[in-house]
Amino acid sequence: MNGNLAGIFYLGSRHLARQRGRVVLLVAALTLSLFLPLAITVGVNAVEKHLRARSVSTPLLLGAPGSQLELVFNALYFNKPSVPVLPFGVSREIARETGATVIPIHAKFQARGFRIVGTSLDYFRFRGLAVAEGNLMARLGDCVIGSGVAKRLGLKAGDRIVSTPEQMFDIAGVYPLRMRITGVLRPAGTADDQAVFCDVKTAWVIEGIAHGHQEANQQASSAVLEADGNHIALDSSIYEFQEVTPENIGSFHFHGDQSEFPLTAAIVIAPDAKTETILMGRYQPGRAKAWMHRPGVAMEELFDTVFRVRDFVVAALAVVGVCALLIMGLVFALSNRLRADEFRYLANLGAPAATIRGLVGFEAAFVIATSAILATAGTLVLLVAVPRLLVHFAV
Amino acid sequence: MAEDPRVVFAVRGITKVYGTGGLTVHALRGVDLDLYLGEFVVLLGASGSGKSTLLNILGGLDSATDGQVRYQEEEITTWSTAQLTEFRRDHVGFVFQFYNLIPSLTARENVALVTDIAVDPMSPEEALRMVDLQDRMDHFPSQLSGGEQQRVAIARAIAKRPGVLLCDEPTGALDVRTGIAVLRAIERINQEFGTTTVVITHNAVIAGMANRVIHISDGLIQRIDVNESRCDAGSLKW
Numbered sequence: 034m035n036g037n038l039a040g041i042f043y044l045g046s047r048h049l050a051r052q053r054g055r056v057v058l059l060v061a062a063l064t065l066s067l068f069l070p071l072a073i074t075v076g077v078n079a080v081e082k083h084l085r086a087r088s089v090s091t092p093l094l095l096g097a098p099g100s101q102l103e104l105v106f107n108a109l110y111f112n113k114p115s116v117p118v119l120p121f122g123v124s125r126e127i128a129r130e131t132g133a134t135v136i137p138i139h140a141k142f143q144a145r146g147f148r149i150v151g152t153s154l155d156y157f158r159f160r161g162l163a164v165a166e167g168n169l170m171a172r173l174g175d176c177v178i179g180s181g182v183a184k185r186l187g188l189k190a191g192d193r194i195v196s197t198p199e200q201m202f203d204i205a206g207v208y209p210l211r212m213r214i215t216g217v218l219r220p221a222g223t224a225d226d227q228a229v230f231c232d233v234k235t236a237w238v239i240e241g242i243a244h245g246h247q248e249a250n251q252q253a254s255s256a257v258l259e260a261d262g263n264h265i266a267l268d269s270s271i272y273e274f275q276e277v278t279p280e281n282i283g284s285f286h287f288h289g290d291q292s293e294f295p296l297t298a299a300i301v302i303a304p305d306a307k308t309e310t311i312l313m314g315r316y317q318p319g320r321a322k323a324w325m326h327r328p329g330v331a332m333e334e335l336f337d338t339v340f341r342v343r344d345f346v347v348a349a350l351a352v353v354g355v356c357a358l359l360i361m362g363l364v365f366a367l368s369n370r371l372r373a374d375e376f377r378y379l380a381n382l383g384a385p386a387a388t389i390r391g392l393v394g395f396e397a398a399f400v401i402a403t404s405a406i407l408a409t410a411g412t413l414v415l416l417v418a419v420p421r422l423l424v425h426f427a428v
Numbered sequence: 429m430a431e432d433p434r435v436v437f438a439v440r441g442i443t444k445v446y447g448t449g450g451l452t453v454h455a456l457r458g459v460d461l462d463l464y465l466g467e468f469v470v471l472l473g474a475s476g477s478g479k480s481t482l483l484n485i486l487g488g489l490d491s492a493t494d495g496q497v498r499y500q501e502e503e504i505t506t507w508s509t510a511q512l513t514e515f516r517r518d519h520v521g522f523v524f525q526f527y528n529l530i531p532s533l534t535a536r537e538n539v540a541l542v543t544d545i546a547v548d549p550m551s552p553e554e555a556l557r558m559v560d561l562q563d564r565m566d567h568f569p570s571q572l573s574g575g576e577q578q579r580v581a582i583a584r585a586i587a588k589r590p591g592v593l594l595c596d597e598p599t600g601a602l603d604v605r606t607g608i609a610v611l612r613a614i615e616r617i618n619q620e621f622g623t624t625t626v627v628i629t630h631n632a633v634i635a636g637m638a639n640r641v642i643h644i645s646d647g648l649i650q651r652i653d654v655n656e657s658r659c660d661a662g663s664l665k666w
Contacts, residue, residue, distance in 0.1 A: 040545070047532045051531065382522070382541070
């Protein structure tokens with residue numbers, strides 16, 4: 034009490050303990066006032082960093098005419114499945130004419146809540162993805178799962194995963210395909226952890242464009258609707274294979290023109306800057322049958338909007354925070370007024386003025402310091418949690 | 429009291445004027461007084477007579493406008509605020525009409541507030557036993573009656589073994605029974621520790637406990653009565 038910090042701490046802490054209800058309210062109010070602007074700023078920055086890293090590392094993205102942003106989210110984060118269809122022939126044409134590496138992306142279907150991404154082996158090289166267990170897919174019907182999928186579903190190489198039917202009660206709809214898991218990818222901290230990768234042809238099987246079934250010439254005559262040389266039409270009693278096996282793989286075949294087969298996007302890696310520029314010109318959005326985008330630019334536009342909103346929200350919260358501080362100042366002033374007798378008596382007992390001032394400041398210092406620590410701790414937790422949440426939600 | 433009492437306080441020509449210009453109030457108009465070691469003094473007087481002002485100047489809570497106050501050969505009227513703070517901390521025990529306990533501390537902690545900083549204090553438990561509150565040590569002021577709170581205040585005042593115990597209307601807010609209990613505690617301190625004790629009251633009955641009764645009126649000592657024998661606090665009735 035004679036001016037030392039221990040005395041101030043003792044008296045101050047006892048007062049706070051007695052007024053704990055009020056102190057908790059004050060700390061909660063100030064913590065929120067500090068935490069919310071911090072959390073929004075830090076959270077948005079973390080999201081931006083995460084999204085930007087993936088978009089910037091993807092040079093060009095080809096898609097059907099439509100929303101640039103939806104295309105980016107489909108091809109990079111696998112979470113906008115209903116983008117317009119890009120014919121596979123366009124990507125093949127670009128590869129043939131320019132020597133660019135074109136990686137097909139078919140991100141439309143799901144397996145047990147995780148996106149099935151039909152692509153090529155180039156995708157794994159491009160993203161630097163390696164298997165932690167097993168091998169990359171080797172044939173039709175194989176798949177490789179991200180580390181998040183493996184962890185969540187408890188799957189490993191050698192297990193099977195079944196694609197989710199789009200329409201449960203549509204008997205003419207897409208049949209589920211039971212895929213063989215050949216490998217599990219190492220964690221990448223990106224949307225790849227939450228995806229099921231298969232060859233694009235496997236994705237087309239899931240879509241119903243390709244299929245395998247019993248040999249037509251082995252069917253009972255009652256199942257044959259029409260026979261004309263090599264062309265045999267069968268009724269629906271024919272057995273379609275729901276899993277690709279070494280025994281039935283030969284029966285799987287495609288119907289139609291493969292150049293018209295659907296992709297949701299294609300990642301284009303031009304061999305040089307000149308080719309990249311030519312491609313951007315040839316597939317300029319709004320003028321061609323397929324549009325070429327720079328994902329980094331698309332995300333920039335998104336970030337500009339997000340940042341404008343963030344700045345507005347943070348400014349509003351700052352005003353609320355100032356109001357909270359003013360109210361807190363009023364609470365402290367009233368509290369000290371109520372404690373005037375206590376302070377006067379401490380002075381009578383021989384407490385120096387410094388002790389009284391220390392006591393007056395202690396409560397405010399405690400509330401401010403505690404709130405600042407809690408807000409900082411919350412922000413740090415958020416910093417750690419945001420990337421995990423983004424991966425969890427497949428962003 | 430000893431046969432040859434030693435002077436603890438020597439007060440000479442003390443005046444205290446509040447206000448300035450035409451609005452001045454003369455609380456004390458030249459008081460001369462000696463207080464002796466171990467004596468029990470009652471200051472009697474009506475409200476506004478100047479007795480609280482005199483007590484506050486003796487205790488270093490207030491400064492005199494003019495005159496001298498010596499405490500054991502040290503002239504305290506020339507001391508700085510910091511010196512007076514130290515003087516109060518080391519030598520003076522106060523008991524006020526309103527108990528001024530810290531509401532967030534228990535009875536024991538309220539006493540420890542003083543024993544933590546005193547040079548040679550008794551333990552808080554010992555001080556509380558002196559006022560018969562050994563069973564209420566861990567109660568908060570709000571859990572104690574008025575008389576118990578005042579006895580905690582007395583325990584706090586005497587725990588540092590002060591040279592003087594200054595009590596300003598210690599029974600003013602209490603009923604007769606609890607008032608007597610408080611007076612018994614003060615009487616016990618005075619008798620067992622030989623602490624010079626000054627009690628302000630306007631209750632003339634209490635004067636029977638004192639060695640000397642100083643009557644103050646209009647800022648002056650009107651009369652000093654010496655009691656040939658002191659009566660016990662327990663025998664008082666009002």
